[in-house]
Amino acid sequence: MAAAHSEERFDLLVVGGGINGAGIARDAAGRGLSVLLVEKEDLASHTSSASTKLIHGGLRYLEYGEFRLVREALIERERLWGMAPHIIWPLRFVLPQTQSPRPAWMVRLGLFLYDHLGGRKKLPGTDTIDLARTPFGRGLKTAKGKAFVYSDCWVEDSRLVVLNAMDAAEKGADIRTRTALRGARREGREWIATIADDAGERTVRAKALVNAAGPWVADVLGRVPDVVADRGLRLVKGSHLVVPRLYPGDHAFMLQNPDRRIVFTVPYEGKYTLIGTTDEVWQGAPGKAQISAEETRYLLDTAARYFDDPPSEKDVVWSYAGIRPLYDDKAGNASAVTRDYVLDLDGDDDRAPMLSIFGGKITTYRKLAEHAMAELARFFPQAPGAWTAGAVLPGGDLPEGDFDRFVASLQYARPGMPAALLRRLARAYGTRVHALLGDAMTPFDLGADLGGGLTLREVDYLRVNEWAVTPEDILYRRSKLGLHVPEGTEARLAEYLAGEPRRMARSA
Template sequence: MNAPSPASSHAAAQTPAAADTPVFDLLIVGGGVNGAGIARDAAGRGLSVQLVEQDDLASYTSSSSTKLIHGGLRYLEYYEFRLVREALIERERLLGMAPHIMWPLRFVLPQALSPRPAWLVRLGLFLYDHLGGRKALPGTETIDLGRSARGKGLKTKGRAFVYSDGWVEDSRLVVLNAMDAAARGARIATRTRLIDAKSENGEWVATLETKTGETRTVRARMLINAAGPWVDAVLGRIGRAKSDRGVRLVKGSHMVLPRLYEGDHAFMLQNPDRRIVFAIPYEGEFTLVGTTDEPWTQAPGKAEISAQEVTYLCDTVNRYFERQVCPEDIVWSYAGIRPLYDDHAANASAVTRDYVLDFEQPEGDKAPLLSIFGGKITTYRKLAEHALEHIAQVFPEAGGAWTAGAVLPGGDLPDKDFDAFTRDLAARWPAMPPSLLRRLARAYGTRVSAILGQARVPEDLGHDFGGGLHAAEVDYLVAHEWARSGEDVLYRRSKLGLHTPAGTQAAIDAYLARTTPST
């Protein structure tokens, strides 16, 4: 799909036997938000990059979040002031980098059922408003839920605080970072896993394997282990396992219900056990409810919501909302394994969301290695910047930091005004349904013209798979966004799986089997 990035000048020193082996500055293992963010930053500094992901981009943790760009209000209880400050600074920065897939969101925090005194919550919100130098987002206000429209749908009224955070289409954030990395010369290989890697003459010699069983060898001056839940497994595979650092796997599950309330605001719900659950408007017709925090003791992989978690989330909804729900009301659910840095906290909810970068410097014939432990979506860009600072001694030729404020693909909306942009689309494609144009604008921003092209009416976009998904969009996702399956299209590049009829995923798989070369 993408031409190999230019090999490092170091390649000239290779022996004849290794002349045909590609040489990169960085081999990045892991196609989640941290791996994609580091690839983008490094490629923009002039480094040659090969990123490998064993499945699709954002297949696991990075598509299973609560989809918030936030400082983490509850982390203040655990005195994570540095993390919260960094996340709050990043929050407004990210909102400006991709206004098509990120936008501000107001959160209502009812106090009637709160296990925390109102003065303590208000103090936390005061810090939240001022710790990160908030500029664009509105600050906290106090409302009476009995008089405010934001109280409709709640069983219990009384006082509530309203504060600001942001929303992000998490899996699209990963893809856009990968796209920008590729545009800057990085090579992105999905459905490709690291079999092993060994240090040889100060370089990494790595064996990669595709889903079809094909293997190849690459060389790299440095390896970055951004494998998320698999970070420990990768360390074992390359002979660098340690006993003093590791990940603590915590499962977080979410459920999607028919819309619980009217309005475009979200709720932050406090439970008697002091844990937090969010209720967020989702895909127009639904409410997203989550998350949970359960220790995960199995091997990393696909996770599902448990009956215990369903009960917990349903009980939370029923405690707060007039509309009562049961497990049968769940439209869709998802769960992800969070690879948190193991700080030995007794409570899974209290495990730090901060990140740790473990840099093993080059020494003799030992090739350098950087392993990423922990992290959260909001701080991914800063994490990548810190990662490049750590490894600057290995690559003194690399350029300086550049990503702060640099827009992601499709994010260059005029004046960052999404509504004005959609009005312009409607004027340019007047025969297209407004709902279709708005959805495409939300997903692709200024790249939407690459899908609409010369089309005048929906029929010009090719076969309609349902929910307004046409062949032209699927073809674009294959050509530019590494989509290779119906699941990639319906649940990661979009959430159209919630809006399309049964059998759509199989129909897309059949279409791709006919039109897409095997990779």
């Protein structure tokens, strides 16, 4: 009897701590619903931290007739930039025609649609250039001929997930990482779910269940009896390489291959270039993915086709791969599978609802969350309507959205801090950097430096405010400092996180 009284009750139980789960939790909490989100590992620990880091409409999806998806994504592109200008910023993309399998008129027509489908307001439109006459041709093997230059945006993908979870928590949501759903069953208009963490199992009740488990959406469905699951899921692996910078400049390239697939090269972490992505059907169970030898060769061959000084396998400093949980539209090849999303609702006035999310892309996560809440609206008639469009994310309230001006103000107020450190912290935390820095005026005030500018003050901030538990959480998801820190930093960080701060402070 005591156990029954101790059961927690929520309006919404969200399973999955990727971008869709975090976005839905934020939207629901902002409508006044009580929300519990459970994630069996870390936030953004799989697909949502393994993207190409782009907020984009998806130019290539026009070729497959995905006009609705592209239009929605293009509208969201500038909206998200305004919501989080510290982690999202504009990027120009150069699309050379020198080796294009598509005629120039077709590409230009697609770019015309791309410029006008989504009501573009702030981003520059498409230009046609002669590579030999502009800096955009530098580094290319064939630095002459026609190219098109268009706009999209960059995003720190795993930080976008964390910021949505933070906003959800600040609006009352309960975010529990390292907590798995063991199973759930209906009891009339309520779900009874068993969740488990390091402390053991417990039971919670919820009026609605949202299955936003990404690649594990089918696994979650298998843990829930009496649910009609008639939607198909297709798992597609996308892999990326990180190599030393291939060319000067802050622009990206969209490279067309003879097989009509495209690969991006994007400036990454100052001194690197990101190359990706691949599309490889994933046949096994979901899990931690790694790039294959074939994918590595494909991406390196693409770079060799276009760049004057291409990288070899020994130049690869890092690689990562993720499994995309795409809605199975029966397309013949993995590159053509839709990136649109499908929401599958099971439940009625007498049976507690379960909403399962199939597909989606990071650019449309906010709109997906809005649509998810619309599907659940009849079960929560007291909840107000949509609210997230334009509502800034934590740290995104930069004065006039001007990142450079914000950094300049930081440097003026804290002249004893290295400019590079302040810029990095501003990029990661936006206006929340004030909470991290507190009264610190010099690097010494931030505690021991574990390497690469990672201080104990920052580590503690991430533990308290952003659910960081392991070195990987901090070095590769909350930041990309893992690419910059010296040997030994990860071990020292692990020691500190394990609960030996005094010893760490002495040895630093």
